[in-house]
Amino acid sequence: MNMMSEAAVEKALDKKMNDISYKMIGKDVSVYYGDKRALYDVNLNVRENTVTALIGPSGCGKSTFLRTLNRMNDTIDGCRVTGRITLDTDDIYDPAIDVVELRARVGMVFQKPNPFPKSIYENVAYGPxxxxxxxxxxDLDAIVERSLQKAGLWNEVKDRLQEGGTGLSGGQQQRLCIARAVAVSPEVILMDEPCSALDPIATAKVEELIHELRANFTIVIVTHSMQQAARVSQRTAMFHLGNLVEENDTDKMFTNPDDQRTQDYIMGRFG
Amino acid sequence: MSISLLLLIVAVIGVVGYLIGSWRANALAGGKLSSLHSRPGYYGSFVAIWSMLPAIAILLVWIIASPIYIGSAVRGGFPDEVKAEPQATQNLNYNMIGAIARGFKLLSAEERDALFKDGTAAREVLGSKGVPLAADPAPYMLTAADDLNRMTTASSTFLSILVVIAALAGGAFAYRAIAPKFRARNRVEGVMLVGLIVASSIAILTTVGIVASMATEAISFFNMVPAWEFFFGTTWDPRFAAAGATDSSGQFGLIPLLAGTLYIGFVAMLVAVPVGLFAAIYMSEYASRHVRSVAKPLLEVLAGIPTIVYGFFALVTVGPFLRDISAQLSGLVTGNYASFIQAQSVLTAGFVMGIMLIPYVSSLSDDIITAVPRALRDGSLGLGATRSETIKRVILPAALPGIVGALLMTASRAVGETMIVVLAAGVAARMQLNPFEPMTTVTVKIVNQLTGDLEFTSPQTLVAFALGITLFVITLCLNIYALYIVRKYREQYE
Incomplete structure (x- = not known):
């Protein structure tokens, strides 16, 4: 019964994907760190309720692109972004836009689990x-509970909400960070290699979670693991040396890519 | 042979030993350095260490031991009636013999012989050579001085020979030990380790020595004045006890001094903590790299200003300024231009001390705030928190234990600070709460009690040591507590 409904959801989502509505549109996005150029005129659109994976060798600019989507690059000295990125219809680099509001709409989960040195409850309640x-x-209690449930952590921590968030295991910490991001009810969640510091079992749980979150959120994930990209994403974008090489359906990307460089990277010939 | 020349010779032997040792190792390797256990330099160092260290050790022991031995030998030759005299007189005589012996070295052989025939002229002749004597020497002193000179020369010669032999023998021993399988590197590293341990134990032993010397003086003070009267007395008035009063009860009360110290320290922290903390937050969270690279060193220049200069500043600028402005204020309000802030006051001293403490607070807090992982900042900003929300809700709570530790360390500086309060706080030991009146501190009173013509056996002087050790214990406790907190904080991440 449960299986059936899940399959139904899947089908509905795929149908929605075929309608193609873009949540975020990046046009001619370039990023400079001081004099160094890190991204070259990237045109990449993020589809709604879709998991988009960004792959590519280290230093290719995939994390940089991810961070332009909620202006986290603003916190880096000497970083400059040109081009145009829109969220729905709002230009997020418009001076009139409030970066705080933007980050509430576009949440982020980082590479290393970074719970605040506060209780589990306070970690989730922070954003709200x-x-x-x-x-x-x-109200707040309800938000915390709902967020922890969405992050699949509620059953593990419901009896110790007042204990420190740093006392959890690595995988639990990362799911706590996801719960923290979810609690703000963002529209988009950015994930920067969320599983690179986790063991395989914790990774599997987080991947499962990403799969479920897709129903309610648009997700962009940077990953080094080709298998992970293939498992969790519907769309994949391949970066190389600051350029967007190819963006395509994940299935097509991993079976029959258009670009030779993508083929080489996926086959492990470089990177 | 003089000691410095001897040291030079030992050093030369050491250098030669190094060269020979390295050369020997190279020769043994025969162009294949990998057949040696250590690099040739280590063999050289090993030879140099063996030729220098034992020789210098012998030298040190001899320098300490030989005057003691010679002294007792010369005293042993004193006539019996002199030996019967008190120890103090004998010491005086021995010092005089030393002076005569120095004088003899300046005389020619004939002049000296003449003195032996007629001892009465000795004082005059030696005086003309620039060696004054307190009295005409007794005849036995001349012979004793001659003995002293002879023994010293013999000792010096013997020492020179012994040291050079020790250096050569040590070098030769080490040279013979050189073999390809010989672990010269480990030996040399061992010697380095011992040297490092010696250096750190000297630092620790010095602290122990300082505490011990303060403690002995303080104990003799507490023999004269009961401890409870010192620690709980509310009157500080040591001068009248010096008039020969047998009853000095209640006149060495610590409380008013402690009250002044804590009050001025409190005012100083009131100035330093907000300013320093805000400066640190600005520097670590807001300032661009440009501003930071200019402003941070400028701020830290404050820490390099000698405290006596802050004292001038308080005495010449801040004190009079506060006095004048208070006169203007009261004139505006009441029409009577009388200043209600005195030039020397708790406020003046506390304010200037606060300025002095700003760089300590800011640079210690800056380090601690910067140590909060960037991931926490990103996490908070990524949730849509503003910078100040991030600082208030994430960074400061995470850094708080460390900041408290830093503040405690700063407080211990405030308690121990001397020059500013000497110049700006006044000397009146009073207990009152008005910050515009002068008060005094423990450190000011230590300075007062130790300057001037006081004998070192009176409680008036010895109280300085009791004050000093009290201050030491207070700052030590503050520092230990601060270190404890800082260490606990460090365990939080990782």
């Missing part, structure tokens, strides 16, 4: 508190 999403304590 600063954005004033909860009107009462009960």
């Amino acid at each position: 508190r600063i954005h004033g999403l909860a009107k009462s304590k009960a």
Whole structure:
């Protein structure tokens, strides 16, 4: 029964994907760190309720592109972004846009689990508190519980919400960070190699989670693992030396890529 | 042979030993350095160490031991009636013999012989050579001085020979030990290790020595003045006890000094903590790299200013300024231009000390705030928090234990600070709460009690040591507690 409904959801999502609605549109995006150019006129569109994987060898600019999507590059000294990126219809680099609001709409999960040195509850409640999403304590409790459930962590931590978030295992910490991001109810979640610091079992859990989150969120994930990209994503973009080499359906990308460089990278000939 | 020449010779032997040792190792290797256990330099160092260290050790022991031995030998030759005299007189006589012996070295042989025939002229003749004597020497002193000279010369000669032989023998021993399988590197490293341990034990032993010397003086103070009267007395008035009063109770009260110290320290922290902390937050979180590279060294220049200069600043600028502005203020309000802030006051001293402490607070806190992992900042910013929300809710809570530790360390500096309060706080030991009036501190009183013409057996002087050790214990406790907190904080990440 459950299986059936999941398959139904899957089908519905795939149908929606065929309609193609773009959540974020990047046009001629270039990034400079001081004098060094890190991205060359990247044109990449992110589809709604889709997992888009960014792959490519180290230093190819995939993380840089990811961080332009919620302007996390702003925190780096000497970083400059040109081009145009829109979220729905808003230009996110428009000076009129509030970067704080943007980051509430485009959440981020980092490479290394980085829970705050606070209790599990406070970690999840952090975002809702600063954005004033909860009107009462009960409201906040509900948001925390819902977010932890979405992150698949509720059953493991419901009895110790007041204990430190840093005391959890690595995999649990990363799911806590995902819960923290989900709690703000973002529209897009960016994930920067979320599993690179985790063991295979924790990785499997996080991948499963990404799969489920797709129903409610648009996800962009940077990964070094080709298998992971193939497992979790529907669209894949391949970066090389700051250029977007190819963007395609994941299935096609891993069976019959258009570009020779993608073929080489996937076959392990470089990178 | 003089000691410095001897040291030079040993050094030369060491250098030659190094060269010979390395050459020998090279020769043994026969062009194949890999057949040696260590690089040739280590063999050379090994020879140099063996030729220098034992020789220098002998030299040191001899320099310490030989005057003691010679002294007792010369005293043993004193006539019996002199031996019967008190020890202090004998010491004086021995010193005089030393002076005569120095004088003899300046005389020609004939002049000296003449002195032996007629001892009465000795004082005059030696005086003309620039060696003054306190009295006419007794005849036995001349012979003793001659003995002293002879023994010293003999000792010096013997020492020279012994040291050179030790250097050569040590070098030869080490040279013979050189073989391809010989682990010269490990030996040399061992010697380095011992040297490092000696250096650190000297630092630690010095601290122990300082505490011990303070403690002995403080104990003799507490023999004269009961400890509870010192620690709980509320009157500080040591001068009247010096008038020969047998009853000095309640006049060495620590409380008013401690109150002044803590009050001024409190005012200083009131200035330093907010300013320093905000400066640190700006430097670590907001300032661009450009601003930071200019502003941070500028701020730290404050820490390099000698505290006496801050004292001038307080005395000449801040004190009079506060006094004048308070006169203007009261004039505006009441029409009576009388200043209510005195030039020397708790406020003046505390304010200037606070300025002095700003760089300590800011640079210690800056380090601690910067040590908060970047991942935490990103995590918070990535959730849509503003910078100040990130600082308030994530960074400061994470850094708080470390910052508290830094503040405690700063507080211990405030308690121990001397020159600013000597110049700016006043000397009146009073207990009161008005920050515009002068108060005094423990350090000011230590300076007061130790300057001037006081004998080192009176409680007036010895109280300085009791104060000193009290201060030491307070700052030590603060520092240990601060270190404890900082260390606990370090365990939080990783």
